[in-house]
Amino acid sequence: xxxxxxxRPLDPGALLTEVSAPANGAAVLFVGTVRDINxxxxxxxxxxxxxxxxxxxxxxxxxxxxxxxxxxxxxxxxHRTGELSLGDASVVIAAAHxxxxxxxxxxxxxIEELKKRVPIWKRExxxxxxxxxxxxxxxxxEAPR
Amino acid sequence: xxxxxxxRPLDPGALLTEVSAPANGAAVLFVGTVRDINxxxxxxxxxxxxxxxxxxxxxxxxxxxxxxxxxxxxxxxxHRTGELSLGDASVVIAAAHxxxxxxxxxxxxxIEELKKRVPIWKRExxxxxxxxxxxxxxxxxEAPR
Amino acid sequence: xxxxxxxxLVFARYADVLGSGTVTVExxxxxxxxxxxxxxxxxxxxDQLPPSPLIAVNQRYAALSQPVRPGxxxxxxxxxxxx
Amino acid sequence: xxxxxxxxLVFARYADVLGSGTVTVExxxxxxxxxxxxxxxxxxxxDQLPPSPLIAVNQRYAALSQPVRPGxxxxxxxxxxxx
Numbered sequence: 001x002x003x004x005x006x007x008r009p010l011d012p013g014a015l016l017t018e019v020s021a022p023a024n025g026a027a028v029l030f031v032g033t034v035r036d037i038n039x040x041x042x043x044x045x046x047x048x049x050x051x052x053x054x055x056x057x058x059x060x061x062x063x064x065x066x067x068x069x070x071x072x073x074x075x076x077x078x079h080r081t082g083e084l085s086l087g088d089a090s091v092v093i094a095a096a097h098x099x100x101x102x103x104x105x106x107x108x109x110x111i112e113e114l115k116k117r118v119p120i121w122k123r124e125x126x127x128x129x130x131x132x133x134x135x136x137x138x139x140x141x142e143a144p145r
Numbered sequence: 146x147x148x149x150x151x152x153r154p155l156d157p158g159a160l161l162t163e164v165s166a167p168a169n170g171a172a173v174l175f176v177g178t179v180r181d182i183n184x185x186x187x188x189x190x191x192x193x194x195x196x197x198x199x200x201x202x203x204x205x206x207x208x209x210x211x212x213x214x215x216x217x218x219x220x221x222x223x224h225r226t227g228e229l230s231l232g233d234a235s236v237v238i239a240a241a242h243x244x245x246x247x248x249x250x251x252x253x254x255x256i257e258e259l260k261k262r263v264p265i266w267k268r269e270x271x272x273x274x275x276x277x278x279x280x281x282x283x284x285x286x287e288a289p290r
Numbered sequence: 291x292x293x294x295x296x297x298x299l300v301f302a303r304y305a306d307v308l309g310s311g312t313v314t315v316e317x318x319x320x321x322x323x324x325x326x327x328x329x330x331x332x333x334x335x336x337d338q339l340p341p342s343p344l345i346a347v348n349q350r351y352a353a354l355s356q357p358v359r360p361g362x363x364x365x366x367x368x369x370x371x372x373x
Numbered sequence: 374x375x376x377x378x379x380x381x382l383v384f385a386r387y388a389d390v391l392g393s394g395t396v397t398v399e400x401x402x403x404x405x406x407x408x409x410x411x412x413x414x415x416x417x418x419x420d421q422l423p424p425s426p427l428i429a430v431n432q433r434y435a436a437l438s439q440p441v442r443p444g445x446x447x448x449x450x451x452x453x454x455x456x
Contacts, residue, residue: 120372135369265455
């Protein structure tokens with residue numbers, strides 16, 4: 001388990017290598033990248049801002065939850081912050097397990113929980129010069145735990 | 146959509162790049178590798194044998210099914226045949242879509258169907274010198290379509 | 291008993307509407323996270339905050355009943371957008 | 374009407390038990406995939422095949438009722454193990 005909030009470009013292949021092990025017959029990699037369109041508006045760039053120490057803490061909590069729900073899974077995640085361009089990877093998750101179901105489910109769990117709980121915000125830059133904070137529409141209404 | 150049965154080492158990063166596109170905010174990569182243990186027996190190597198033209202045809206059919214079930218998904222798959230060593234990738238699937246659910250579901254669909262339908266066989270080499278054809282335990286009892 | 295003043299970290303849209311990434315509020319000595327919210331609501335621009343923004347105490351999401359003591363790290367957490 | 378003979382591709386464990394990667398069977402002129410299976414069953418080693426092995430005609434899985442004509446590519450498909 002390793003989670004990190006970083007300001008450098010992400011390297012998906014490095015995370016895939018990190019979770020490889022002789023017993024792990026299945027690895028799943030998730031890569032989230034900056035899209036050119038959101039809600040029908042042309043996006044030119046964006047910046048991610050984090051409450052970094054809490055984001056790292058919450059991300060690590062999610063990864064520990066995944067490793068406890070899917071026994072034997074190895075899972076790592078890096079989320080990038082700062083200014084990103086179109087096509088840049090903003091988040092990479094790699095999960096590996098002897099069996100594919102656990103690798104898929106753990107990777108999916110991490111991205112779903114990350115989008116709900118990890119304090120990271122995104123400001124989109126639009127072609128018309130406008131800037132806007134956007135959210136994932138999945139904020140929990142109640143304080144978790 | 147691209148599916149291929151190949152005899153060279155697989156390059157997961159190349160497949161991930163292949164499905165990238167400005168509109169695709171999410172990419173999922175699945176990598177299946179040769180494990181060191183199966184049914185409690187130590188595996189030292191294995192070879193994959195395919196009925197290659199039918200395997201390529203059936204794999205392409207599965208990929209087309211995925212692209213029709215998840216509109217807008219781009220999905221590619223390569224399966225390696227021949228002699229593989231521990232840790233070698235035997236299959237790589239990359240799926241990309243504007244949204245993560247479709248990317249995850251399409252990648253998962255392809256590996257599940259591939260394991261049921263694509264005519265590829267695996268012979269494990271054990272530490273005691275024995276060789277054995279193994280199967281996925283999921284062969285369909287009825288002829289599909 | 292004496293109250294105390296504490297900084298509150300604010301982020302993203304909340305920082306825009308409150309005009310700063312850190313605001314300072316006065317709290318009673320037996321303060322809770324709910325008291326932090328009430329104090330923030332009295333600040334200029336706070337009318338643009340949602341009805342019940344999330345709050346974190348010492349880098350964990352906190353219930354409104356959670357005590358807040360001098361030295362605790364307190365933050366308002368806007369709807370997140372990671373991924 | 375005359376029957377015909379056709380090669381049948383066999384793979385993996387089936388090739389091991391039949392002793393070859395291709396066997397040849399004699400079929401009636403109105404043959405079906407089921408007739409191919411019946412003919413294969415008469416070959417040496419075929420007692421080690423499962424009760425109803427899958428068959429492919431022209432690289433597609435075939436029902437037992439599917440016609441088989443001279444020139445068709447016919448194969449027995451053992452339980453697969455890709456992935």
